[in-house]
Amino acid sequence: MSEMAANDPLPKPKRDLAPILLPVALALLMIPLVGSTSSWLTLTVASLAMGMMIFIMASGLTLVFGLMDVLNFGHGAFIAVGAYIATLVFAPFAASVQAESLWTNLAVLAPAALLSMAVSGALGLVVERVLILPVYGQHLKQILMTTGGLIVAEQTLYALWGPQIIPMPLPASLRGSFILGDVAIAKYRLLAMLVGLAVFIAIQLVLNRTKLGLLIRAGVENREMVEALGYRIRRLFLGVFMTGSALAGLGGVMWALYREQVHASMSDDLTVLIFIVVIIGGLGSIGGCFIGAILVAMVANYGGFLLPKLALVSNILLMVAILMWRPRGLYAVTSR
Amino acid sequence: MTDLLKLSGVHTHIGRYHILQGIDLAVPQGQVTMLLGRNGAGKTTTLRTIMGLWQASKGEIMLAGERIESRATPDIARLGVGYVPESMAVFSDLTVRENLVLAARDGPLDDAQLDWIFGFFPALRRFWLSRAGSLSGGQKQMLSIARAIVEPRKLLLIDEPTKGLAPAIVMALIECLKEIKRKGATILLVEQNFFAARELGDSVLVMDNGTIVHRGEMAALAADVSLQERLLGLSLETHQ
Numbered sequence: 001m002s003e004m005a006a007n008d009p010l011p012k013p014k015r016d017l018a019p020i021l022l023p024v025a026l027a028l029l030m031i032p033l034v035g036s037t038s039s040w041l042t043l044t045v046a047s048l049a050m051g052m053m054i055f056i057m058a059s060g061l062t063l064v065f066g067l068m069d070v071l072n073f074g075h076g077a078f079i080a081v082g083a084y085i086a087t088l089v090f091a092p093f094a095a096s097v098q099a100e101s102l103w104t105n106l107a108v109l110a111p112a113a114l115l116s117m118a119v120s121g122a123l124g125l126v127v128e129r130v131l132i133l134p135v136y137g138q139h140l141k142q143i144l145m146t147t148g149g150l151i152v153a154e155q156t157l158y159a160l161w162g163p164q165i166i167p168m169p170l171p172a173s174l175r176g177s178f179i180l181g182d183v184a185i186a187k188y189r190l191l192a193m194l195v196g197l198a199v200f201i202a203i204q205l206v207l208n209r210t211k212l213g214l215l216i217r218a219g220v221e222n223r224e225m226v227e228a229l230g231y232r233i234r235r236l237f238l239g240v241f242m243t244g245s246a247l248a249g250l251g252g253v254m255w256a257l258y259r260e261q262v263h264a265s266m267s268d269d270l271t272v273l274i275f276i277v278v279i280i281g282g283l284g285s286i287g288g289c290f291i292g293a294i295l296v297a298m299v300a301n302y303g304g305f306l307l308p309k310l311a312l313v314s315n316i317l318l319m320v321a322i323l324m325w326r327p328r329g330l331y332a333v334t335s336r
Numbered sequence: 337m338t339d340l341l342k343l344s345g346v347h348t349h350i351g352r353y354h355i356l357q358g359i360d361l362a363v364p365q366g367q368v369t370m371l372l373g374r375n376g377a378g379k380t381t382t383l384r385t386i387m388g389l390w391q392a393s394k395g396e397i398m399l400a401g402e403r404i405e406s407r408a409t410p411d412i413a414r415l416g417v418g419y420v421p422e423s424m425a426v427f428s429d430l431t432v433r434e435n436l437v438l439a440a441r442d443g444p445l446d447d448a449q450l451d452w453i454f455g456f457f458p459a460l461r462r463f464w465l466s467r468a469g470s471l472s473g474g475q476k477q478m479l480s481i482a483r484a485i486v487e488p489r490k491l492l493l494i495d496e497p498t499k500g501l502a503p504a505i506v507m508a509l510i511e512c513l514k515e516i517k518r519k520g521a522t523i524l525l526v527e528q529n530f531f532a533a534r535e536l537g538d539s540v541l542v543m544d545n546g547t548i549v550h551r552g553e554m555a556a557l558a559a560d561v562s563l564q565e566r567l568l569g570l571s572l573e574t575h576q
Contacts, residue, residue, distance in 0.1 A: 194434035214438050218427040225425040228387055229483070230441045333429055 013040075021292045030302050038183045041299045049189035051297035052196020053258060058253030058274040058281075058289050059203060060244020062257075064283015065104035066220035066235045066333055070132055071139050074146035075274065076267030077153035081123055082116035082249025083256035084157055087166055089115055096169050096196040100198060105171035108129075111252050115246040132241070157264035162256055166262040192254055199247065203286050216240060220284035220333050236248075257315025276315050282329025291330055297321075339398075339497070340365040340491055340522045341386065346395030347474075350380075357546035359395070363491070364522070368513075368523045370372050370533045370554055372568060373543035377450045379526040380422055383493045386524075387419050388412045401491060414441070416490030420497060424480040428469025432479055435468050438529045439483035446487070456512040474505035491522050498529045502546065510535050530568070532556040539576045542567045 034040040061075045065273045082165050089112035131149050135141040141185055170188055177184035191283050206211035219226045254268065256262045277296050281288030296315050303314035303328055310317075322330065341363040348570055355378050363369045368424050371379050384390045388409040397405040401548040413419070427435050436445060436457070438539060439526045439538035456460040463471060477497055484492055498506045499515070510532050515522065517536065537554030550557070550567050557563055 130493060178339050211437065214430060214434050217429055218438055221427050221429055223420070224409075225427070227409040228389065228419045228421070228425075229412055229439055230410050232408070233440075234412045313445075 012046055012235035016331065019291050019326075020329075023298060024132060026298055026302075030153075030298075030306075032141060032190075033306060034302070039305070039327065040182075040230055041183045043192075043305055044298075045189055047298040047301040048191040049186075049196075049292060049297075050301065051257075051294035052200075052295060053254050053289050054270070054273055054277055055196050056199050056254065057248050057270065058277040058293055059199065059286060060240075060247040060287040061284065062278045062281060062284055063216065063220070063240050064244050065238055065278055067216060067223070068132075068136070069223075070241075071142045072132070072146045073271075074127065074148075074150035075135070075144055076154065076271040077127075077150045078120040078123060078245040079252035079267040079270060080157060080262075080264055081153065082120045082169070082252030084166075084264075085116040085119045085249070085251040086256060087161075087168060088114040088212055097169065100172050102173040105173045107136045109171060109311075111332060116249040116253045117246040120252070121142070121246035122241045124245025125238065127245070128238055128241045149183035150225070152194050153222060154264045161264070163264075167263050168256045168260055170257055172261060172299060177233050188257065192258065195254065197248055198245065198287070198288050199250075207286060212236075235278035276319050280319050282326075282331040284333040284335055285329065285331040288329050288333075292322075337506060338365050339363060340400055341524065341575050342396075342398040343382075344383075344384070345396075346392045346397060347395045348390055349383055350381070351389060355546050356385060356392070359543075359546070359548060360463040361551070363507050363522060363537065365522050366520050367538040368517050368525055368536050370537035370540045371526045371543065372473055372528075372530075372533060372540060374569060375528075378545040378546040379475075379543055380495055381546075383419070383421075383495050383524065383526060386412075386493060387417065389390060390448050416488075418484030418489035418492045420480050420484045420492070422495040422499065424473075424476045426468040426471070426476050426483070428467065428481050430468055431465050431467055432471070433464050435479055435483055436486050439486045442487055448472045449486060453485065456508065456515060457482055474501045474509075476500060477509065478512075481509070485516060485521075489521070491514070491524065493524050496525045496528055497528065499523075506532065530558075530564070 027047075029041070031037070031040055034043060057075075059080055061072060064070050064072055064075075089108060093108045098102050099105060124169065127146075127149055131145045135145055161258065174188045174191060177186045178190070205213075207217055215226060215236055216229055220237055225235050254266070256266065259266070275298055277289055279293040281290070282294035295318060299314045299318045300311065304311045306313070326332065339362040343359050343361045346356055346359040347354070359378075360383060361369075361382075371382060373379050381390065385392050386404075386408055388404070388411075389542050392405045395405065396403060399412070399417065400416055402415065404415065427438070430438070436450075440446070456574055459471075459475045460478055463475065469478065471479065481494070481497060484494070494513075497509055501509065506529065513523070513525070513536050525533075525536060527536075534554065540550070540552060540554040540557050542550035542557075544567075550563075557567075
């Protein structure tokens, strides 16, 4: 088919660049407002790192929203569970975590992240089968069931680990900053950006280069037609839900390391940000979710620096502004 | 001639509405069976019930000797049923190529089959890498039909393919459906355009209020103006 395509004058799909330019414009606009270039660069890197972590946590939720039309208010449970599971790996290998060698640190960090993803993914399987399967298509019941599930998960974590905050120190090699002139760029923030970018690229490759990805994209848009073409979308739902849960677990580990602490309700504040990201990105849109996460993090960081009193409402204002511009989000995929 | 599809006493409820009220119909192998009727008669519901998108609350649906009324939609599709919904339902975020790749369930796209499709839908070749959402209404309809025929299917269920299309495109669609018919396809075709129905149909079923009120040869209905007026509230002349 490629020869056929090459021989014809084929119109290229038009790219909608406005949402991509939005964070760039926002960052440039902040240069004169922040004043100092080094402060601006530090805030921008902090925004990108925070944005990538939020993206990792929100990416699964946006697909769950878009594909399954499920309002999962319990997504935060996977974040917290992921973080707690990582502490189980970190505790017996504390010496390796505090070793100066990057490779020794990664030898603990990577298995911890993978185990967290596996446990969160498995928990996703249980949640989908037990809590969500009976309430497909019933939004109010989904909210009640998943909120209930979140409460049960949090209380179970309290019962197992206790109510105290568990410290989760950064591995020694990821502490500190790279100094470029008078700008300090935290090593861990750089790692968070790289991991977030890798997750984004991996998701994009799956969605755009594989038949599974085509099915997910098509299912987000019209589940019924995917079924009418002969594909069992329920299996796809389950796979996407488990993957989303696993990514939330990974995000939980990264966020816990960022804050250097773990507690059962650590996801409460994050959940609000994640929902804002999913809504402003456009339900089911990974690209929108990626840009939305960066925007939310930028508003939180720049807003916290410039107008600390507005920090609590700044992201709500961002959501209102974006929905006034594009009522179905930056990149509308579903008709919902 | 054997019947590929047979519905016996099929009832469908949607919420508290009783839409299909005991449908009995047969679609002979290798023929185009037209399903006509006024708006709200239950034509689309009939197709959706066959496809399993709405469950029949009572009755029996047989496809090539197998009962399918309790089967899930993907299983019915895998028995060889292609469905072209009234809304076309192309995946607008996907390219034309990607829409067809998904429809080719059993493997990679077949070049010979594609060439055949491009023969009467050249626009699909031109817009091969364009997003389906950017196509015109007629082109979307072409893509929707192409999706149903990109692999051989036992039975095609097509819901109002000419609805809202310009006359030139309607003619192209009719030619395409004639070609599909010549290849021996079995089609159950819902249509409001009586001219298209006359051109394509071998046999005809007319629905009203969720039941079949007339069955016979399409040519006989096309020749009987008073019957058209009684059954459909129109005459062929008004649609030519």
